[in-house]
Amino acid sequence: xxxxxxxxxxxxxxxxxxxxxxxxxxxxxxxxxxxxxxxxxxxxxxxxxxxxxxxxxxxxxxxxxxxxxxxxxxxxxxxxx
Amino acid sequence: xxxxxxxxxxxxxxxxxxxxxxxxxxxxxxxxxxxxxxxxxxxxxxxxxxxxxxxxxxxxxxxxxxxxxxxxxxxxxxxxxxxxxxxxxxxxxxxxxxxxxxxxxxxxxxxxxxxxxxxxxxxxxxxxxxxxxxxxxxxxxxxxxxxxxxxxxxxxxxxxxxxxxxxxxxxxxxxxxxxxxxxxxxxxxxxxxxxxxxxxxxxxxxxxxxxxxxxxxxxxxxxxxxxxxx
Numbered sequence: 001x002x003x004x005x006x007x008x009x010x011x012x013x014x015x016x017x018x019x020x021x022x023x024x025x026x027x028x029x030x031x032x033x034x035x036x037x038x039x040x041x042x043x044x045x046x047x048x049x050x051x052x053x054x055x056x057x058x059x060x061x062x063x064x065x066x067x068x069x070x071x072x073x074x075x076x077x078x079x080x081x
Numbered sequence: 082x083x084x085x086x087x088x089x090x091x092x093x094x095x096x097x098x099x100x101x102x103x104x105x106x107x108x109x110x111x112x113x114x115x116x117x118x119x120x121x122x123x124x125x126x127x128x129x130x131x132x133x134x135x136x137x138x139x140x141x142x143x144x145x146x147x148x149x150x151x152x153x154x155x156x157x158x159x160x161x162x163x164x165x166x167x168x169x170x171x172x173x174x175x176x177x178x179x180x181x182x183x184x185x186x187x188x189x190x191x192x193x194x195x196x197x198x199x200x201x202x203x204x205x206x207x208x209x210x211x212x213x214x215x216x217x218x219x220x221x222x223x224x225x226x227x228x229x230x231x232x233x234x235x236x237x238x239x240x241x242x243x244x245x246x247x248x249x250x251x252x253x254x255x256x257x258x259x260x261x262x263x264x265x266x267x268x269x270x271x272x273x274x275x276x277x278x279x280x281x282x283x284x285x286x287x288x289x290x291x292x293x294x295x296x297x298x299x300x301x302x303x304x305x306x307x308x309x310x311x
Contacts (some may be wrong), residue, residue, distance in 0.1 A: 016189050068139055070182050071229060
């Protein structure tokens with residue numbers, strides 16, 4: 001199965017890169033842009049056909065390496081590869 | 082005293098640490114490659130500065146899972162002193178041997194300069210060469226040194242007196258201008274619950290010889306040797 005994993009900063013964690021990007025968007029005239037937060041995106045092929053087992057694997061991947069759960073949240077979607 | 086320096090691909094302060102350790106102990110430390118599962122018997126383990134694994138994913142994240150770290154974590158939990166400098170501090174937070182995380186500097190810039198630090202704890206193995214309240218000069222060289230932890234963790238660190246060093250001005254005052262990277266509570270270095278693991282962003286090994294322009298860092302290594310010989 002294929003996992004599409006998104007890592008985002010938890011609310012309240014300062015994101016100076018997001019702030020700088022927001023400033024650049026404003027400089028380009030995108031006055032509508034606000035509260036920009038930068039995150040990460042991963043695609044992982046998981047050698048599992050059973051969705052429950054694949055989900056358990058991806059959960060562990062996120063907790064043990066892909067996200068630092070002190071500052072980051074993770075979310076993912078699974079689809080048949 | 083037998084010290085070991087762990088060398089990751091991308092470490093770049095491992096030899097500086099080895100020189101400072103040899104000056105203090107009289108013998109060269111063991112240099113242990115990250116892929117080794119075996120770690121020689123050591124009285125002190127040093128995780129050096131650098132950019133292990135190119136800072137991929139997050140600073141220190143990959144190194145925290147390298148084979149030798151399983152043994153380092155085991156030894157640290159059994160009480161072997163572990164000193165993490167700069168990238169070594171980042172690795173220690175990623176292994177959760179120390180709480181919190183080192184985020185991108187508030188300025189978004191890599192900062193390489195000497196800074197003043199106030200010694201907050203002079204009774205740990207690492208800091209007994211100093212007096213509480215001393216203002217010392219160590220260099221910093223990092224882009225991800227902005228210490229962050231949630232309010233409960235910060236309160237615990239403060240309450241348990243586990244902040245070893247804070248960024249300060251020349252006179253020892255905590256002023257926003259003296260905080261180079263935006264760290265919460267001006268934190269430059271913290272101890273674990275038992276005082277046997279120290280992580281700090283500034284580099285004591287880079288000002289540990291008069292030829293380098295200062296010796297404030299040498300006191301950390303000398304103090305360690307004295308405490309471990311005692």
